[in-house]
Amino acid sequence: MTDYKSPIIVIGHKNPDTDSICSAIAYANLKSKISEEHYEARRAGHLNEETQYVLEKSGVKHPRYIKDVRTQVKDIEIRETPGVSRNISLKDAWTLMKNDNVVTLPITIGRNIEGLITIGDIAKSYMEEYDSRILSAAHTKYKNIVATLEGTLIVGNEETYFTEGKVLIAATTPDMMENYIEPNDLVILGDRYESQFCAIEMKAGCIIVCEGSTVSITIKKLAEQKKCMIITTPHDTFSVARLINQSMPINYFMKRDNLTTFHTEDFTDEIQQVMAKKRYRDFPILDANGNYVGMISRRNLLGSNRKKLILVDHNEKNQSVDGIEEAEILEIIDHHRLGTIETIAPVFFRNQPLGCTATIIYQMYKENDVEIDKTTAMLLCSAIISDTLMYRSPTCTAVDKQAADDLAKIAEIDVETYASEIFKAGSNLSSKTEKEIFFQDFKQFSFNDIILGVGQINSMNSNELLEIKERLIPYINTMIENNNLNMVFFMLTDIMTESSEVIYAGNHAKELIESAFSVKCVGMSAQLKGVVSRKKQLIPTIMESLQQ
Structure with a gap:
């Protein structure tokens, strides 16, 4: 048996950001080093420019894309x-x-499937009544006949085929045989010299001599002259007649169409x-x-095996890869609020109030005394820089900053210079469509029966954000009906001013923003000073307002 056993998949959310991807890669690497199982980082969505830049800078291949984790044939x-x-x-x-x-x-034929034959097809071939020409109609190879009858080829070439004539038993006198033997027939007979001679003279294509009888030199020479094959077999005439149809090739009975x-x-x-x-x-x-x-x-x-997954940087079902309900979740490593993932069995769950999942992964390397190489250090450091907006986000803790500083030393990078490169790569949005911008970092959140969609982009260029805002306002309304959402919010975060402008769509979205943040909305948007974190500032405040 071949077991197409898939590796254990380490994967982030559907719209992966730098933390989601880098944490998956680093954690798969760690798990492979500390256990005998094979782990592979995968992605559930398209990589944004920032993450692509980080992977290119680190010299790491993009994780393979997986759209659905339902059980497959493999x-x-x-x-x-x-x-x-x-x-x-x-x-x-x-x-x-x-x-x-x-x-x-x-x-x-080679590695290509040509047809199938079942035990039922073979049984049918034994039970069906076929005429005496079935063996030649099937183009039966003489080699098959010899093997089936456990015989010996005395005269002829076993690589040739029986393609003309009928099969018959010579049970009568030679005078009678002359009336029914035709050219190319295959004749089953005994040790009688006269019968053998007659069959050959009547231009039989082959004679089968039963019960191991000896064939005379004269008969052999005559057969060679007349181009008649001779096969001897230890079986009696009845057994040969019963067995010979089993020599037919399976291609005559196999299923080959559809x-x-x-x-x-x-x-x-x-x-x-x-x-x-x-x-x-x-x-x-x-x-x-x-x-x-x-x-x-x-x-x-x-006996099919569910795919085994480790989730990083999320624990919400609607953010997870498709088919998650059919997979076996082994671990969840995250830094967000507790979400809606349900598991069949207990899992290892590590959730810490830190600014980045990569910080948790860094801690786990340390706890398992596994050396962090330069490439892994760059990946983890990049994730922390990105998720904490280079320590500007309120989600950033002293633990995050210390981890990033330690990793920067290993990776031999200057944090400020490298952060500027990352954000510049990620904020190159002018060439993107509205849909590409919107889903670059988009997540869904559930609260009771309300489903919210929240997207975010970060930029160091305020003019670029203003241009993107004008493009997204007409687009955001289409998100409601196309994605079965109650409300949609999109944060345009200015890294330099440490503030965001949020645009919105959906029933009561305006009222919710105004009451939650005590601001006045103008033209489908609101200015939120000091708000840069979706996880720690926007979502908790909205949820609290909904609860009230």
């Missing part, structure tokens, strides 16, 4: 049933099925519906390139 044990040639005999196919305890054999195949990337809940409508027990699995991998059955679905 998460199941796939049975490595070897593919067989279309030319093997029914008997050989039966033997393989019995030895491997399978009911379906895949017929392949095959139901699945791919390793297919989701099990979707293929289960297809399986239920088919009468077959086993189905071929192909890889991404269409190459045959193995077989699965309905029973395999019962």
Whole structure:
């Protein structure tokens, strides 16, 4: 059996920021060093320019994108049933099925699936009444006939095929045989010299001599002259007549059209519906390139493995990768408020009131006495700089600042200079569409039956923020109906002035902002001085106002 066991996935939220990505990469690296399991950082969304800049600067590849973490075929044990040639005999196919305890054999050419044959197809071939020309109609190879009858080829070439004529038993006198033997026929007979001679003279294509009888030199020479093959077998005439149809190649009986195949990337809940409508027990699995991998059955679905995840920088279901409810969550590492993630079993949960998830990851490296290399240090330091707006955010703590300073020394970077580069890369928004800007850092939050969408961008250029505001105000209204949200807020945060302008849409959004922050809204926006943190300032204040 082949187990396409996926690594344990370390992943952030759907609209990943620098903290989400860098923390996932660093934590996957840590977990791989302190355990025997394999961990892989993945991303649930598009990387913004700031994060792309950080990864490029650090020399780290982008984590692979994963849209949905539902169970896939590759998460199941796939049975490595070897593919067989279309030319093997029914008997050989039966033997393989019995030895491997399978009911379906895949017929392949190289790594390409050509067809399938089931134990039912073989049984049907034994039970159906076929005419005496079925063996030649199936283009049966003489090698198959020899092997099936446990015989020996005396005259002829076993690599040739029986393609014309019928199969018959010479049970009468030579005079009678002359009336029904035709050219190219395959004749089953005994040790009688006269019958053998007659069959060859009548231009039979092959004679099968039963019960291990000796064939005379004269008959051999005559057969060679007349181009008639001779096979001897230890079986009696009745057994040969019963066995010979088992020498037919499986390609004559195999199913080759409209095959139901699945791919390793297919989701099990979707293929289960297809399986239920088919009468077959086993189905071929192909890889991404269409190459045959193995077989699965309905029973395999019962033992499918959920994907194993570690969530970083979030614990809200609506921020998580699609299919999260079908995955097995092992750990959650976060610095936000407690959200709506539910787990089947107890998990390791670490949530600290810090400015950045990367600070927690830094602590865990220290706690496990694992050395932080220069690349990892740059990733973690970048995340802290980004999430705390270079220590300006009220979420930033002394622990965050100390961690960033320590990491900067390892990474050999100047924090202020590097921070300026990061924010400059992230604030290059003029070439982006309204949708790209809006979802660059967008999260959903639930409060009772109310679903809020909150986006944020940070910039060091106030003129750029003003231009973006004018573009987003017409766009923000479309977010309500297209995303089933009650209210939407978007923070345009000026890093230099340490303030934000928030634009909004939705019923009561204006009243909520005015009452929550004691400000006056003008033209679908409000100025919030000193408010730069979505997590610690905007969301808690809005939630408190909603509660009241």
